[in-house]
Amino acid sequence: QPLTAGDTTSSDDSTAPTSSTAAVPVRKRTLADYRLGRTLGEGSYSTVVAGVDLSNKRDYAIKVLDKRHIIREKKVKYVNIEKNTLYKLDHPGVVKLYSTFQDSSSLYYVLELCQNGELLTFIKRLGSFDENCTRFYAAQILTAIEYIHHRGVIHRDLKPENILLDHRMYIKLTDFGTAKMLEPSEDGTESDRANSFVGTAEYVSPELLTEKAACKSSDLWALGCIIYQLLAGRPPFKGSNEYQTFQKIVKLEYSFPAGFPATAMDLVSRLLVHDPNERLGANNTIDKLKQHPFFDGVEWDELWTQPAPRLM
Numbered sequence: 001q002p003l004t005a006g007d008t009t010s011s012d013d014s015t016a017p018t019s020s021t022a023a024v025p026v027r028k029r030t031l032a033d034y035r036l037g038r039t040l041g042e043g044s045y046s047t048v049v050a051g052v053d054l055s056n057k058r059d060y061a062i063k064v065l066d067k068r069h070i071i072r073e074k075k076v077k078y079v080n081i082e083k084n085t086l087y088k089l090d091h092p093g094v095v096k097l098y099s100t101f102q103d104s105s106s107l108y109y110v111l112e113l114c115q116n117g118e119l120l121t122f123i124k125r126l127g128s129f130d131e132n133c134t135r136f137y138a139a140q141i142l143t144a145i146e147y148i149h150h151r152g153v154i155h156r157d158l159k160p161e162n163i164l165l166d167h168r169m170y171i172k173l174t175d176f177g178t179a180k181m182l183e184p185s186e187d188g189t190e191s192d193r194a195n196s197f198v199g200t201a202e203y204v205s206p207e208l209l210t211e212k213a214a215c216k217s218s219d220l221w222a223l224g225c226i227i228y229q230l231l232a233g234r235p236p237f238k239g240s241n242e243y244q245t246f247q248k249i250v251k252l253e254y255s256f257p258a259g260f261p262a263t264a265m266d267l268v269s270r271l272l273v274h275d276p277n278e279r280l281g282a283n284n285t286i287d288k289l290k291q292h293p294f295f296d297g298v299e300w301d302e303l304w305t306q307p308a309p310r311l312m
């Protein structure tokens with residue numbers, strides 16, 4: 001018998017006033033609060049299913065992790081990094097985490113539902129994006145990166161699989177389990193280097209391969225790779241295996257296909273730069289990135305209210 005709004009099984013006082021004005025404390029959710037629907041996707045350690053919250057009839061994405069698997073694979077740290085990072089972030093371009101809970105076998109994240117799945121799916125389906133669509137999506141991704149960096153978070157694994165699309169076809173960054181929260185160091189400025197962890201081969205920055213240390217600028221390198229991929233239909237560095245890919249990155253071995261728009265070529269070549277400090281927008285100068293001619297015409301204040309361009 002599914003729960004209906006107003007029914008309560010937990011210690012709540014079931015005679016609690018049901019009027020919407022009553023400040024009912026936010027009760028820790030349990031699985032019983034949701035009607036689970038279709039499976040949205042599978043991760044290495046997770047399954048994501050659609051779920052309707054029975055008390056407010058809203059749709060969510062519920063990410064389920066098997067506890068034993070998490071412990072065996074030593075991913076406890078990543079789970080708590082993803083939880084703490086997502087709880088801290090609040091931006092239209094970042095997937096929202098509403099609640100977390102657990103039962104005897106699993107851990108649950110209740111996430112904002114991104115009905116249109118992964119950006120990668122659309123790149124594959126269309127082959128590539130036209131310049132106008134690339135501009136819109138690059139601008140949305142850029143403002144989401146600007147926001148997480150402002151909050152002292154480096155994503156470290158930005159790629160079209162980790163950029164989801166909601167019902168309005170707006171982007172939502174996800175997968176913060178490998179993100180890095182920069183610790184404010186003694187002199188108050190945040191330490192700018194994060195150690196260990198290597199992202200996905202095609203999008204990994206050179207500094208991560210040579211010095212094993214990511215910085216905010218590593219996300220700008222990934223943005224350069226993503227802009228290239230939106231227009232070319234494939235990432236700039238792609239070897240026949242991971243090692244080959246890393247070689248190309250370290251040697252900056254990439255070229256633009258014929259027909260690649262000139263302003264986009266200029267922008268990408270200012271992001272795919274070895275020295276992290278030399279990348280356009282590095283060292284908290286993302287405004288310089290926004291002023292690049294490629295973004296001419298972007299209404300930055302309307303970016304999260306205007307309708308997304310039709311992908312074609």
Ligand SMILES: Nc1ncnc2c1ncn2[C@@H]1O[C@H](COP(=O)(O)OP(=O)(O)OP(=O)(O)O)[C@@H](O)[C@H]1O
Binds near residue numbers: 040095118
């Ligand atoms: N909030 C969401 N809304 C809709 N679909 C989602 C959402 N979060 C994840 N998904 C889908 O579920 C799939 C699995 O996501 P999840 O984050 O659990 O694993 P992953 O990060 O893709 O894989 P891995 O853990 O191996 O990196 C994703 O590929 C995505 O398609």
Ligand SMILES: O=C(O)C[C@H](Cc1nc2cc(Cl)cc(Cl)c2[nH]1)c1ccc(Cl)cc1
Binds near residue numbers: 071077079080107108
């Ligand atoms: O309920 C909360 O919010 C806190 C718990 C803390 C927590 N309990 C755990 C149990 C196990 Cl076995 C593994 C991890 Cl990573 C665990 N993390 C929790 C539950 C779910 C998720 Cl996704 C993260 C953290």
